[in-house]
Amino acid sequence: MLTRHLRRLGAALFTPVAGGLVRLGVSPDAVTVVGTLGVVAAALWFFPRGEFVVGPLVVAVVALADSVDGIMARLLAARGVRRSGAWGAFLDSTLDRLGDAAIFVGLVLWFAGPDAAARTAGAGLAAALACLVLGSVVPYARARAEGLGMTASGGIAERADRVAVVLVAVLAHGLGAPEWLLVAVLVLVALASGWTVAQRMLTVHRQAHARLDADGTPVAGR
Numbered sequence: 001m002l003t004r005h006l007r008r009l010g011a012a013l014f015t016p017v018a019g020g021l022v023r024l025g026v027s028p029d030a031v032t033v034v035g036t037l038g039v040v041a042a043a044l045w046f047f048p049r050g051e052f053v054v055g056p057l058v059v060a061v062v063a064l065a066d067s068v069d070g071i072m073a074r075l076l077a078a079r080g081v082r083r084s085g086a087w088g089a090f091l092d093s094t095l096d097r098l099g100d101a102a103i104f105v106g107l108v109l110w111f112a113g114p115d116a117a118a119r120t121a122g123a124g125l126a127a128a129l130a131c132l133v134l135g136s137v138v139p140y141a142r143a144r145a146e147g148l149g150m151t152a153s154g155g156i157a158e159r160a161d162r163v164a165v166v167l168v169a170v171l172a173h174g175l176g177a178p179e180w181l182l183v184a185v186l187v188l189v190a191l192a193s194g195w196t197v198a199q200r201m202l203t204v205h206r207q208a209h210a211r212l213d214a215d216g217t218p219v220a221g222r
């Protein structure tokens with residue numbers, strides 16, 4: 001629900017910007033790359049320094065601006081300009097993973113530094129690392145399933161939801177919420193990510209066995 005409203009907000013705010021960039025001849029792919037670089041730079045600069053108000057706000061604004069590339073692609077399509085939608089989708093999804101990873105790496109560096117409270121630093125470090133690792137396994141499970149001709153979408157921890165919840169928790173801590181609350185949110189996000197991986201594995205397991213029962217042909221190995 002939150003991410004749906006954020007997408008609508010981003011579309012409303014950045015459609016004029018997208019139109020201006022299209023008129024200037026800027027490529028949507030260039031906007032994708034610049035947006036990712038902005039998220040990575042902001043997360044790795046602000047989060048390890050404990051700047052938890054301006055940091056998540058800058059990351060959120062840049063992440064919202066990331067919707068500009070999609071708006072530009074639709075405007076170009078409306079003008080009859082044909083582009084490789086598959087390439088754009090691949091580039092956007094791949095670079096999104098880099099932006100997500102930078103957010104959790106920034107938090108890992110902060111929890112490993114001297115400013116985190118001693119009582120929660122270890123748990124926060126472990127939870128941020130778990131979010132980092134599992135956040136990469138969730139999309140991999142889907143991609144691998146689709147590469148085998150099956151589906152593994154859905155789950156309780158979609159990418160946009162994970163990032164939005166963590167940014168809100170970081171901002172709340174920056175505004176004075178206790179550190180244990182940030183750690184608790186990271187733990188919950190890690191657990192939700194793990195559960196999503198399990199859900200996708202079970203989905204693929206059912207499809208693989210249904211395929212085997214149907215034609216007796218096992219699914220290709222690794």
